[in-house]
Amino acid sequence: MKPKIFIDGEHGTTGLQIRTRLAARDDLAVLSIPEAERRNVDLRAERLHEADVAILCLPDEASKEAVRILEGNNSTRVIDTSTAYRTHPDWAYGFAEMDAAQRQRIADARLVANPGCYPTGAISLVRPLVAAGILPADYPVSVNAVSGYTGGGKQMIAQMEDPSREDHIASPHFLYGLPLTHKHVAEMKQHGLLERRPIFAPSVGRFAQGMIVQVPLHLADLNGSVSMGDIHARLASHYAGQDIVEVVPLATSAKLARLDPTELADSDRMKLYVFGTEGEGQVNLVALLDNLGKGASGAAVQNMDLMLGLKH
Numbered sequence: 001m002k003p004k005i006f007i008d009g010e011h012g013t014t015g016l017q018i019r020t021r022l023a024a025r026d027d028l029a030v031l032s033i034p035e036a037e038r039r040n041v042d043l044r045a046e047r048l049h050e051a052d053v054a055i056l057c058l059p060d061e062a063s064k065e066a067v068r069i070l071e072g073n074n075s076t077r078v079i080d081t082s083t084a085y086r087t088h089p090d091w092a093y094g095f096a097e098m099d100a101a102q103r104q105r106i107a108d109a110r111l112v113a114n115p116g117c118y119p120t121g122a123i124s125l126v127r128p129l130v131a132a133g134i135l136p137a138d139y140p141v142s143v144n145a146v147s148g149y150t151g152g153g154k155q156m157i158a159q160m161e162d163p164s165r166e167d168h169i170a171s172p173h174f175l176y177g178l179p180l181t182h183k184h185v186a187e188m189k190q191h192g193l194l195e196r197r198p199i200f201a202p203s204v205g206r207f208a209q210g211m212i213v214q215v216p217l218h219l220a221d222l223n224g225s226v227s228m229g230d231i232h233a234r235l236a237s238h239y240a241g242q243d244i245v246e247v248v249p250l251a252t253s254a255k256l257a258r259l260d261p262t263e264l265a266d267s268d269r270m271k272l273y274v275f276g277t278e279g280e281g282q283v284n285l286v287a288l289l290d291n292l293g294k295g296a297s298g299a300a301v302q303n304m305d306l307m308l309g310l311k312h
C-alpha cells in the first residue's frame, strides 16, 4: 500500500509547493481537502488521523491545534513546517545534513520540526565550526540575510504584488526584525550550538523566491590559529558526499564579483561559500538557497522521504 500523505495547509505558499513536488510521485497517495473547506476542523481531523505522514503548513497556532487533534494517535507521523516545535526536545530537528546522526534521527522520528529558512542557512555555516572547536560557542555571531517575499506567506505576497491594497509594500528592499527578537533566533542559537543569541538582521527583496544568509567572522577571535582555508576545509569535509548541500570551492568563490539571491530559486539545493582574502583575517560565510526549497518545502519532502525510507 502506498503511504498516505496529508498536507494540512495545502493551499498556502509552503503547502502548494509541497503539493507540486508530490504531484509527480506515483509512490505516494496524497489526501486532500478542497480549498473552500481548508479550515473545516472535522475534515482536517479525519485526514490527519488517516494519514501515515501529516505535513503541517500552517501558522504556529493552527499547527499546535493539529498536534492536539492527533494526541493519542501513534500511527500518524508529523512534519511541522511552523516555528512551534523547532526547539522542543520531543521533536527531531529536520535538518538532515546538520550532523552525522541527524538523518537517522529523522528517519526514526514520529515528530519532525522542519527548520526555518534563515536558520537553515545560518546553522549550516555555524554548527560544523562550533562542533569542530574552531568557532567558540560564545562568539558574538551576527546573521545578515535577505529573503524573497514568498517567505512572508500569502499575506506578504499580496502586500508586495497588489498595489491597490492599503498595506501595499512598494519598497524594492527593506529591513525588518528591527527589535532583534525575530522568532528564528532561538532556533539558530540552539541548533547552531551557540551560547549567545546571534544578532539577526533579516531583510526582504522584491523577488519571489531566493535567499542569502551571511555570517561574517574575525579569524583572530576564533580558537587557535585558523586560516580562511581551514574554515573552508572544515565545511567541505562536513558536507562531503551530500547531494543537496554543496560547499563551493575557494577558487570558484574568489572569481565571483556578485552573488544573486535568486540563483537557486525553484531548486531544493543549498550552496555554501567562504568569501574573503587569505591572510587578511576576516571571512564572510554565505549560504545561498531558495526560502521555499531547502528553506521549507524541499526540506519537508526530503524529511518525508527519510521517514518513509524512500530516498535520500
Ligand SMILES: NC(=O)C1=CN([C@@H]2O[C@H](COP(=O)(O)OP(=O)(O)OC[C@H]3O[C@@H](n4cnc5c(N)ncnc54)[C@H](OP(=O)(O)O)[C@@H]3O)[C@@H](O)[C@H]2O)C=CC1
Pocket: 008, 009, 010, 011, 012, 013, 014, 015, 038, 039, 040, 056, 057, 058, 059, 060, 062, 081, 082, 083, 115, 116, 117, 150, 151, 152, 153, 154, 155, 291, 292, 295, 296
Ligand atoms: N513561506 C516560507 O518561505 C516559509 C514558511 N514556513 C512556515 O510554513 C507555515 C506556512 O506558511 P506559509 O505557507 O508561508 O503561509 P500561508 O499564509 O501562505 O499559508 C498558510 C495556509 O494555512 C491556512 N490556515 C491558516 N490558519 C488555518 C487554520 N486555523 N486551519 C486550517 N488552515 C489554516 C491558510 O488559509 P487562509 O488562506 O484561510 O489563511 C493558508 O492556506 C508557517 O508556519 C510558516 O512559518 C517555513 C519556512 C519558510
Ligand SMILES: CC(=O)N[C@@H](CCC(=O)OP(=O)(O)O)C(=O)O
Pocket: 081, 082, 083, 115, 116, 117, 118, 147, 148, 149, 150, 151, 152, 153, 156, 184, 202, 203, 204
Ligand atoms: C520574509 C519573511 O517574512 N520570512 C519569514 C520567515 C519564513 C520562515 O522561515 O518561516 P517560519 O515562519 O516557518 O519560520 C519571517 O521572517 O517571519
